[in-house]
Amino acid sequence: xxRITAEEVRxxxxxxxxxxxxxxxxxxxxxxxxxxxxxxxxxxxKTESVSPTTHVLPLANVLRPDQITPSLDPETVAALAPQRKxxxxxxPKIIETEPG
Amino acid sequence: MNYETTxxxxxxxxxxxxxxxxxxxxxxxxxxxxxxxxxVCLGLPGSLPVLNQAAFELAVRTALAxxxxxxxxxxxxxxxxxxxxxxxxxxxxxxxxxxSHDGHLDxxxxxxxxxxxxxxxxxxEDAGKLLHEAGDGASLxxxxxAGVPLLEIVSEPDLASPDEAFTYLTRLKLILxxxxxxxxxxxxxxxxxDANLSVRRQGEAALGSKVEIKxxxxxxxxxxxxxxxxxxxxxxxxxxxxxxxETRLWDAALERTRPMRSKEEASDYxxxxxxxxxxxxxxxxxxxxxxxxxPELPESRKARLMRDDRLSxxxxxxVTSSRRLADLYEATVALHRQPKAVANxxxxxxxxxxxxxxxxxxxxxxxxxxxxxxLQLIEAGAISRPVAxxxxxxxxxxxxxxxxxxxxxxxxxxxxxxxxxxIIAQVIAANAQTVADVRAGKASAFQFLxxxxxxxxxxxxxxxxxxxxxxxxxxxxxxxx
Ligand SMILES: [Zn+2]
Numbered sequence: 126x127x128r129i130t131a132e133e134v135r136x137x138x139x140x141x142x143x144x145x146x147x148x149x150x151x152x153x154x155x156x157x158x159x160x161x162x163x164x165x166x167x168x169x170x171k172t173e174s175v176s177p178t179t180h181v182l183p184l185a186n187v188l189r190p191d192q193i194t195p196s197l198d199p200e201t202v203a204a205l206a207p208q209r210k211x212x213x214x215x216x217p218k219i220i221e222t223e224p225g
Numbered sequence: 226m227n228y229e230t231t232x233x234x235x236x237x238x239x240x241x242x243x244x245x246x247x248x249x250x251x252x253x254x255x256x257x258x259x260x261x262x263x264x265v266c267l268g269l270p271g272s273l274p275v276l277n278q279a280a281f282e283l284a285v286r287t288a289l290a291x292x293x294x295x296x297x298x299x300x301x302x303x304x305x306x307x308x309x310x311x312x313x314x315x316x317x318x319x320x321x322x323x324x325s326h327d328g329h330l331d332x333x334x335x336x337x338x339x340x341x342x343x344x345x346x347x348x349x350e351d352a353g354k355l356l357h358e359a360g361d362g363a364s365l366x367x368x369x370x371a372g373v374p375l376l377e378i379v380s381e382p383d384l385a386s387p388d389e390a391f392t393y394l395t396r397l398k399l400i401l402x403x404x405x406x407x408x409x410x411x412x413x414x415x416x417x418x419d420a421n422l423s424v425r426r427q428g429e430a431a432l433g434s435k436v437e438i439k440x441x442x443x444x445x446x447x448x449x450x451x452x453x454x455x456x457x458x459x460x461x462x463x464x465x466x467x468x469x470x471e472t473r474l475w476d477a478a479l480e481r482t483r484p485m486r487s488k489e490e491a492s493d494y495x496x497x498x499x500x501x502x503x504x505x506x507x508x509x510x511x512x513x514x515x516x517x518x519x520p521e522l523p524e525s526r527k528a529r530l531m532r533d534d535r536l537s538x539x540x541x542x543x544v545t546s547s548r549r550l551a552d553l554y555e556a557t558v559a560l561h562r563q564p565k566a567v568a569n570x571x572x573x574x575x576x577x578x579x580x581x582x583x584x585x586x587x588x589x590x591x592x593x594x595x596x597x598x599x600l601q602l603i604e605a606g607a608i609s610r611p612v613a614x615x616x617x618x619x620x621x622x623x624x625x626x627x628x629x630x631x632x633x634x635x636x637x638x639x640x641x642x643x644x645x646x647x648i649i650a651q652v653i654a655a656n657a658q659t660v661a662d663v664r665a666g667k668a669s670a671f672q673f674l675x676x677x678x679x680x681x682x683x684x685x686x687x688x689x690x691x692x693x694x695x696x697x698x699x700x701x702x703x704x705x706x
Contacts, residue, residue, distance in 0.1 A: 140305075140493060140495065142307055179300070179498040179500060180500065180503055180504070182503070184503045185503050185504050185505060185506060186503070186505050186506065187275060187276070187502075187503050188275070188276050188277070188278040188281060189249075189275040189276070189277060189278060190278055190279075191242050191243050191244050191277050191278055191279035191280070192243065192244060192249060193243055193244045193249055193250070193251045194244070194248075194249025194250075194263075195249075196250045196251070196260060196261050196262055196263050197262055197263050197264070197267075199257060199258065199259045199260045199262075202259040202262050202267065202368070203259060205267075208363075210363070210365055211258070212257060212258045212259050212260070213258050213259070213356070213365035213366060213367060214259070214365065214366040214367075214368070215363050215364070215365055215366075216309040216355075216363065216364050216365075216366055217362070217363065217364070218357065218362045218363055218364050219308075219309060219355055219357065219364045
């Protein structure tokens, strides 16, 4: 049984803003299925006593004091962008109000 | 058929720190575009976010004031979406281990107290700001706001009407102001609100389809949008339609909501742990200390003023309606132990002063010592109330003590019989017709003559003395003729 369908690949591609041809969808579905199959081997391990590891260093509560440090020169920042208008970064027109 | 409304609110509040959440760029409003940005808040490769201690502490303080539980192991996650205001293409937020959860806020609803549960309050970063230029097919991005610390406060869907939602927001804002964690200025966007609303037939177990409403720029807009949406959904259900689960935008000009895009599912954000930020925890001792250090919140302050100062519920409500006003009240009462008089003066004169000038109460500078002195001058009869009004304004604007203003301008009240006699004689001579009206028994004519005497002394005459002497003079004249 396949672990991932062509439809799921299309959804993920859409979320990542990738446009795929039908041929690519077929190819990646099959490749991702193989990868998932491989990863599935991990499911056989007993991990009840292992706590999830999202950080390898045993650190916690790393904070910095609330102090202002110099920002970049706005001229430098605007120059980073492919398109600018004054010191603003210019992007194609956005129609709808922001999500999130 | 009756319908029930269910409302939940998401409030985003910018925390009043000096620097941003994860970098040292300044957190303030109004700088030149992109002048407060750095590799961290621009999401440049190789940069490393480090959490701002003040942002963390302000968030914990707020969470505890909202009766939330602080999570044992607090973690940050990446929330992914593509939008030009989000330089990293993900927002640092919190998913399954938020800063705090399960709190509550009590609000007054029809003379009763209603407990609104708070689902969670978590820390995240703000996005940049997009400016839409008319016509030329481009939008402009300013990243100064990107990375500003936000606390997102999510209520449970416990609010049953647009009015309850309005009350909840007003109360929440008041608490945030008392805590001094945010400027709470909706115009500057330091406080923002999204709402969701569903309706269902009365008695039905399952909630109706949830509609999220965005673009709400004031509490009034929130209430108006919720009222509109409530009516729209009831009308749709009555005509047999189904409500689509969607996000709608409030159009304040047209006073209606309109659909945005179909709502992405939570899993579309592809949350995963932020590997650049370690876990955080707050010890029980620290929680205890922060809780101890919380200021007295509006509800208990109001109760104390009603109990100790014998203020009415109405007066106590108004006095505690801003922390600044309540502080000013208490500092003044400490100098002039007349709580009712102080409360009255603040409510009638100070609120009016601010209202007429469209100022926030916080923006009006009043010295408690000056206000106490002004009230003492009034009570001692040294100045009349109309004069006091002018002295009050001048005292605020010049910051000169009222006693000095009165002396310098010669505003002392005229209660001296001989001084008043001359003025009264002039007024009687100049208003023969009105005097005749008084004698014919017209009460308003008598008031007019008092007014003329007050006017002749620029309000400095003691009105009671004027009335007495005027009455005397008029009766003497009648007797003499
Ligand atoms: Zn920065």
